[in-house]
Amino acid sequence: MHKDADIKIEQLSKIEGHADLDIKIRGGEVADVKLRIEENKRFYTQAIRGMSYMQVPQLVSRICGTCSIAHLSCCIEAVENIVGFKPSEQTEILRNLAMYGLMIRDHAMHLYLFSLPDVFGKDSVLDFDESLHKYVHHAFAVKGAGNNLSKLIMGRSVHATLCQVGGFLKVPEREGIKKSVEELKSVRENVIELIEVFANWPERFERKTNFVGIVSKDYNFLEGRIKSTDGLDIPENKYWEHLDRVVIPYSQAEGFEFEGKEYLVGALARINLNKNNLHKDTKKDAAEFLRLFPSENIFHNNLAQAIEILHSIDRAIELLETHTFKEEKKPTIKPKTNEGVGVIEAPRGTLYYMLSLNADGTVRFGNLVIPTAQNQIKMQSDIKYFLPQLLDKPEEEIKSELEKLIRAYDPCMSCASHFLKVNWK
Amino acid sequence: MSSFCNTHIRQEERKENYLIVSLFLSDLSNFYFVFILFVFDFYSTVTVNIIMKKKLKVGIFSFTGDEGCVIYFLEMLNERYKEWFELIDFKHARILKRKSIVKDIDVAFVEGAISSKKEEEKLREVRNNSKRVVAIGSCAISGNPSNQRNFFNMETKQEIDFLLKRFNMNEKVLPISEFVKVDDVVPGCPMIEENFVEVLTKYLKEFNVVK
Numbered sequence: 001m002h003k004d005a006d007i008k009i010e011q012l013s014k015i016e017g018h019a020d021l022d023i024k025i026r027g028g029e030v031a032d033v034k035l036r037i038e039e040n041k042r043f044y045t046q047a048i049r050g051m052s053y054m055q056v057p058q059l060v061s062r063i064c065g066t067c068s069i070a071h072l073s074c075c076i077e078a079v080e081n082i083v084g085f086k087p088s089e090q091t092e093i094l095r096n097l098a099m100y101g102l103m104i105r106d107h108a109m110h111l112y113l114f115s116l117p118d119v120f121g122k123d124s125v126l127d128f129d130e131s132l133h134k135y136v137h138h139a140f141a142v143k144g145a146g147n148n149l150s151k152l153i154m155g156r157s158v159h160a161t162l163c164q165v166g167g168f169l170k171v172p173e174r175e176g177i178k179k180s181v182e183e184l185k186s187v188r189e190n191v192i193e194l195i196e197v198f199a200n201w202p203e204r205f206e207r208k209t210n211f212v213g214i215v216s217k218d219y220n221f222l223e224g225r226i227k228s229t230d231g232l233d234i235p236e237n238k239y240w241e242h243l244d245r246v247v248i249p250y251s252q253a254e255g256f257e258f259e260g261k262e263y264l265v266g267a268l269a270r271i272n273l274n275k276n277n278l279h280k281d282t283k284k285d286a287a288e289f290l291r292l293f294p295s296e297n298i299f300h301n302n303l304a305q306a307i308e309i310l311h312s313i314d315r316a317i318e319l320l321e322t323h324t325f326k327e328e329k330k331p332t333i334k335p336k337t338n339e340g341v342g343v344i345e346a347p348r349g350t351l352y353y354m355l356s357l358n359a360d361g362t363v364r365f366g367n368l369v370i371p372t373a374q375n376q377i378k379m380q381s382d383i384k385y386f387l388p389q390l391l392d393k394p395e396e397e398i399k400s401e402l403e404k405l406i407r408a409y410d411p412c413m414s415c416a417s418h419f420l421k422v423n424w425k
Numbered sequence: 426m427s428s429f430c431n432t433h434i435r436q437e438e439r440k441e442n443y444l445i446v447s448l449f450l451s452d453l454s455n456f457y458f459v460f461i462l463f464v465f466d467f468y469s470t471v472t473v474n475i476i477m478k479k480k481l482k483v484g485i486f487s488f489t490g491d492e493g494c495v496i497y498f499l500e501m502l503n504e505r506y507k508e509w510f511e512l513i514d515f516k517h518a519r520i521l522k523r524k525s526i527v528k529d530i531d532v533a534f535v536e537g538a539i540s541s542k543k544e545e546e547k548l549r550e551v552r553n554n555s556k557r558v559v560a561i562g563s564c565a566i567s568g569n570p571s572n573q574r575n576f577f578n579m580e581t582k583q584e585i586d587f588l589l590k591r592f593n594m595n596e597k598v599l600p601i602s603e604f605v606k607v608d609d610v611v612p613g614c615p616m617i618e619e620n621f622v623e624v625l626t627k628y629l630k631e632f633n634v635v636k
Contacts, residue, residue, distance in 0.1 A: 064493075066492065
């Protein structure tokens, strides 16, 4: 039993970005927990000022290497709301397809490469022996299907090129669509197996939680109403009114409270709030596992992500098989002095962009609320509550159990260390 | 001899020095065989590759940036993992494994720009422990776009100054070549796939992992 100890995990592994964890144990009890997001700030909220509204999505895409499509899409939504532009039905479908591709690829990266080694007690997929080899093949097959879907729609999965304010520079061709559908169908079984693996993983940590997320009839990731398990139901553009920023001096990311309390966004929140609106094929094949929700077990965030991969595959196949895409005329967009909001569900949770434009279409200021930053306070307090049951173990085991818990949130540190100061002029 | 190959040579951490390896053998005739092989190795790397399955010792490092190049590398693996896992020994790759060390690296792939003294020190450690250092992506090569704050106007710089101080960040965000010798670059944002493959192949050949 550790009576007095300082435990430090430097550079948490198998997460996106850089973070350290500092723990103080005094008299056999947890005295302090500090989750330090170490990612150096790159000040995008300041950098976008003065940029043209047509260019800004391409820049904010570079906030994050893995969910860049989310930043791009959310920024575009904000700009289009400001200038009063309504995208065509085809554009909306393509944007939804892009989000499904993102979910498949990003969730698969997190589940197979970051979390699955924990399930099998290995340090890395690189250490998977003969008996586990199939998961290595599945990992790259599923990631590949998501990556190729993103490439088909957006040109590239990291810093996409084809999606702009107003529409797409190119539309997918029939050959590419056919290939993508085949690929998505071919990995479906792998994903069902992944769901089983995470459903059967006995890891458990539960705490009363307020889950928050966008809810829609077809469980899409772009439009809907914001709901919480505490009972709130508000339109997307009112999100900011319920948030409070909390400065965390030792972390490069700010924290947030929702209605004055810690909360959780992400796949677990979405499944808890909206599982009945998943694609019918997903509901059928994952029926047994959907019964586990609503769940307050943070490790079920992994299971929730796996189910979302299946849903995204099913929705993408449906959209690709029932639509043909035609080149559309480039729309005329006039800049406007105005303020607007974009709110979407990024892989790790609700992403919010508020932008204000000058008359010439350049950005006056911006305010970004990032999913991982919103989860930061809860993550830290969860660690504090999780620790006591670990204190009997040797230090190395405590560290690896903590990393396991942190990985369940799928934090994205590059995104989180984003400074969000509203500059009223 | 073949069982020896299976248990000792195909382990991830196999010893390069045949003489040390041979000490683990109890059979003296095997010792002589391996010793002859060691001599033969000077003149024929092919034999070594067949039996020793040499891998390129790679380190992957990320500084100030969005990890886009590393994530892109993971996507390249979708099509190439069967080939590359056979050829690469990932000594340091925190995105893939916890057990990562900065030691005895053939090629370090470095992403991101340098914002702080802490990063400078880490970068130098990487350089000192790697035979080659490759800057991947725009941030590592030119600083951009992670270096945007270098170009903020006075007013904006003053606005963020307290944060730079709080987190001990340098006045300017700089590319890695400002601090260490860089052997190769892979341009792009994210890095361009063809260029990365070209550089990797060059080093696979240089370090005798492939012919």
